[in-house]
Amino acid sequence: xxxxxxxxxxxxAVKGGVKKTVGRATGDRGLEAEGRGDQxxxxxxQAGAKVKDAFKH
Numbered sequence: 001x002x003x004x005x006x007x008x009x010x011x012x013a014v015k016g017g018v019k020k021t022v023g024r025a026t027g028d029r030g031l032e033a034e035g036r037g038d039q040x041x042x043x044x045x046q047a048g049a050k051v052k053d054a055f056k057h
Contacts (some may be wrong), residue, residue, distance in 0.1 A: 006049055013042025 018048025022028075 006046070009042050009045040009049060011042075012045065013039050016040070016042055 016038030
């Protein structure tokens, strides 16, 4: 997997973490939930990329 895609997956997870934190700080449950979802999605994509890389070698 290309380094660009890996960076994009990491960025998605970080963006989700920021959204979650801002949502929690402001009391916006919707933003917090959206951030949690983005974070989980990014983490899952990262895990999938690691599995793909493991089978390449």
